[in-house]
Amino acid sequence: MIMGMSYVSVWVLDQDAAKEFYTAKLGCELTNDLKLDNGMRWLTVRPEGSKGLELLLMDPAHSMLDAPTAEQVRALVAKGALSPGVLATSDCRGDHKALSALGVEFVQEPAVRPYGIEAVIRDDSGNWYSFTQRTT
Amino acid sequence: MTAAPGTSALRMLRQARDRIDRDYAEPVGIASLAAAAGYSHAHFIRAFHAAYGETPGAYRTRRRVERACELLRSVNLSVTEICHAVGFTSLGSFSARFSGLMGQSPTAYRAEAARRGGPAPIPGCFALMWRTGLPAPPEPAAAPGEADGPEPFPSHERRPPAPRSAISEKSSGPAQP
Numbered sequence: 001m002i003m004g005m006s007y008v009s010v011w012v013l014d015q016d017a018a019k020e021f022y023t024a025k026l027g028c029e030l031t032n033d034l035k036l037d038n039g040m041r042w043l044t045v046r047p048e049g050s051k052g053l054e055l056l057l058m059d060p061a062h063s064m065l066d067a068p069t070a071e072q073v074r075a076l077v078a079k080g081a082l083s084p085g086v087l088a089t090s091d092c093r094g095d096h097k098a099l100s101a102l103g104v105e106f107v108q109e110p111a112v113r114p115y116g117i118e119a120v121i122r123d124d125s126g127n128w129y130s131f132t133q134r135t136t
Numbered sequence: 137m138t139a140a141p142g143t144s145a146l147r148m149l150r151q152a153r154d155r156i157d158r159d160y161a162e163p164v165g166i167a168s169l170a171a172a173a174g175y176s177h178a179h180f181i182r183a184f185h186a187a188y189g190e191t192p193g194a195y196r197t198r199r200r201v202e203r204a205c206e207l208l209r210s211v212n213l214s215v216t217e218i219c220h221a222v223g224f225t226s227l228g229s230f231s232a233r234f235s236g237l238m239g240q241s242p243t244a245y246r247a248e249a250a251r252r253g254g255p256a257p258i259p260g261c262f263a264l265m266w267r268t269g270l271p272a273p274p275e276p277a278a279a280p281g282e283a284d285g286p287e288p289f290p291s292h293e294r295r296p297p298a299p300r301s302a303i304s305e306k307s308s309g310p311a312q313p
Contacts, residue, residue, distance in 0.1 A: 013143055078146035079187050080153065107154050126150055 007044065007056045010084045011077050013125040015043050018057045021124040025102045028055065049090065080126045092117040092133035106131075141183060148173040149187050152180070156192065160199045161223035166192050200224060201237045208246040212255070215242045 012018035022028045028045035031054055035041055043057045060070035060077075076082050089095050092110045096119050100106060107128060108120035116134040123129070141149070152169045169192060170180030184192045200222040207218045216227055219242075224230035234242050 074143050075141075075146055078143035078150065080150035105154070107157055122154070126147060 005053055007054050008084050009056045009058050010123070010127055011060050011073050011082065011125070012057045012123070012127070013059075013074060013077060015041055015057055015059050017124055019043060019045070022055065022057065025099065025104050026123075047087070049088075055084070077126045080122065080128060082126075083128045083130075086130040086132055087121070089131055089133050092119055092131060095131070141187065145183065146187060148175075149184055152184065152192065153188065153195065156196045156199055160196060160203060161221065163223070163225075166196075196223075197233050198237060201234050204230070204234060204242065205238070205245065208242055209249045209253070215246070218242070 010018075019030065019033065022045045023030050027048050029048065030044075031046050032042055032044040034043075039062050041059060041062060044054045045057065046054045060073040061067070063070065065073060096106060096110050099121070105122045106119055107122055108118075110117050110119045115136050116132050118133075119131040121129050121131045152173045155164065155169060155172075166181070167177050170177045173180055175183060181191050181193075184190075184195075188195065190198075203222045204218050207213060207221060208215075211218070213221065215230075219227050219230040222230075224233070231241055234245070238245055240248070
């Protein structure tokens with residue numbers, strides 16, 4: 001029986017900056033920051049209201065990817081092509097106000113959709129997330 | 137081919153494209169986007185095209201036409217009002233760009249959408265208030281009429297429509313204020 005997702009991998013350009021962004025701005029809790037023997041830095045954060053899912057903030061340059069592939073991934077992240085998925089919020093408009101004040105970049109302001117209130121944000125690397133409060 | 141741009145250059149291009157996505161209706165010139173991204177005008181257009189496969193002017197035109205499509209489907213404003221709401225300054229260039237991308241005029245597009253899914257469900261006065269900053273309803277459920285119509289797709293998965301034909305910077309030029 002599949003129970004859901006436990007980690008989502010998020011490619012980031014700079015793990016120190018990502019750690020700061022996800023904790024200080026998005027309000028996530030730092031759950032791990034470990035340097036592994038193979039050079040990989042295992043950096044994970046948990047959204048405040050998460051029931052289990054954590055975000056794994058991965059540096060492509062220190063991952064399973066070969067160097068040219070890592071550089072391609074970095075370019076895709078930087079140009080804004082990648083999205084790890086949807087962040088669920090309990091208050092899209094309230095979070096929009098609070099996160100904007102902290103300097104979080106909103107590509108799309110909250111708008112009412114058939115399934116809820118949705119905004120779109122980017123992290124500091126360029127990943128975009130739908131930022132959605134379900135109303136159905 | 138020149139060398140691939142580094143991530144910091146790509147970041148500047150992404151921010152310029154995000155600004156087009158956000159401020160599509162504003163008369164923001166390509167030159168000011170280029171300046172904000174730290175490029176000369178011509179270099180910016182080349183670098184943007186290299187990263188995203190079309191010029192910033194063409195991308196903005198597609199963004200405006202995509203927004204116009206949504207309004208034509210969901211709001212009972214006139215075509216002229218929609219033309220201005222999405223940032224075009226002349227009805228002639230709006231119709232020409234729209235037809236070029238969608239293969240039919242705004243009026244024909246609206247008529248076809250109405251045949252498929254019924255007339256636009258949202259009163260135009262409401263949409264205009266919304267656009268200019270309608271306060272948030274106290275309860276989301278209190279504004280059922282504000283829903284965007286019978287579209288099951290998350291909006292972030294709706295990219296601007298693919299071009300029907302190659303659009304050059306030159307051909308989208310007159311539409312840009």
